[in-house]
C-alpha cells in the first residue's frame with residue numbers, strides 16, 4: 255500500500271462533464287469529510303483522497319454516491335511520496351476528464367518542543383502541510399488552468415502567531431500561507447489560489463487537557479468552539495463565489511486571533 259497512489263474506486267466510469275470536479279486531500283474524516291459533503295451538496299463531483307482511512311473513505315463515498323450516482327471517486331496515496339503526486343493528480347483528472355479545484359486539507363499536527371525536534375518530525379510536518387500542497391498545486395495547475403479553476407488550502411491561525419510547543423507545524427503553515435500568495439501571483443489570471451485559516455474547530459485526536467481547551471475558548475471572542483461546517487462553508491465560498499478574490503486567507507476562528 256505504501257508504494258502506490260492509485261484510483262481504487264471508480265464506480266461506473268460514466269462521464270458527467272457538466273459537473274465540476276474537486277479533489278480534496280485527507281477527506282475521509284473530520285474537516286475534510288464535512289468539506290466533501292458540503293461541496294457535493296453544492297453539486298460538485300468529488301475525488302476523495304485518503305491515505306490510511308480506507309473504510310472511512312469508502313463509507314463516505316458510498317453515502318454520497320447513493321445521494322447522487324457516480325459523483326464521488328476515491329484516490330489513495332501517501333502525500334510524502336512527492337514523485338507520485340503527479341500520478342495522484344492524473345488519477346483525479348482521469349475519472350471525469352477534468353479537474354476544477356484542489357483542496358489541500360491533509361495534515362499532520364503534534365507538538366515538537368525545540369529539544370524534541372527531529373529531522374523526521376520536520377520532514378513529516380513540512381511534508382504534509384507545505385511540500386505536498388505545493389507539488390499537488392504544481393501538478394494540478396495545467397488542468398485547473400483549462401477550467402479557470404481554483405486552489406483552497408487549509409492553513410491555520412497559527413501561521414501568523416506561533417502555537418507554543420508546535421514550532422515546526424507553525425513554520426509549515428506559515429509557509430503554506432506564502433505558498434498561497436505566491437501561487438496566486440504565479441498562476442493568475444486563470445487560477446485563483448486562496449486559503450482558510452481555522453481557529454479551534456475540532457480538538458486534535460491526540461490528547462489535549464480540559465484546562466487547555468477552556469483557556470483557548472476563553473480567548474475566543476465568540477466563546478465557543480467552531481464546527482467543521484464553518485470551514486467547509488468558507489471553502490465553498492472561496493471556490494464557488496469569490497470570483498474576484500485570490501491570494502487571500504479567510505480567517506474562521508470566532509475572533510480568537512484578534513485577542514492578544
Ligand SMILES: NC(=O)c1ccc[n+]([C@@H]2O[C@H](COP(=O)([O-])OP(=O)(O)OC[C@H]3O[C@@H](n4cnc5c(N)ncnc54)[C@H](OP(=O)(O)O)[C@@H]3O)[C@@H](O)[C@H]2O)c1
Pocket residue numbers: 279280281282283284285286303304305306307308331332333334358359360361362363382408409410411451452453454455456457458
Ligand atoms: N481541527 C482543527 O480545529 C484545525 C485547526 C486549525 C487548522 N486545521 C487544519 O484543517 C485541516 C483539517 O484538519 P483536521 O483536524 O480535520 O485534519 P486531521 O484529521 O488531523 O487530518 C486529515 C487527514 O490528513 C491525512 N494525512 C495525514 N498525513 C498524510 C500523508 N502523509 N499523506 C496523505 N494524507 C495524510 C490523514 O488521512 P488518513 O486518515 O487517510 O491517513 C488524515 O485523516 C488541516 O489542514 C489542519 O491543519 C484544523
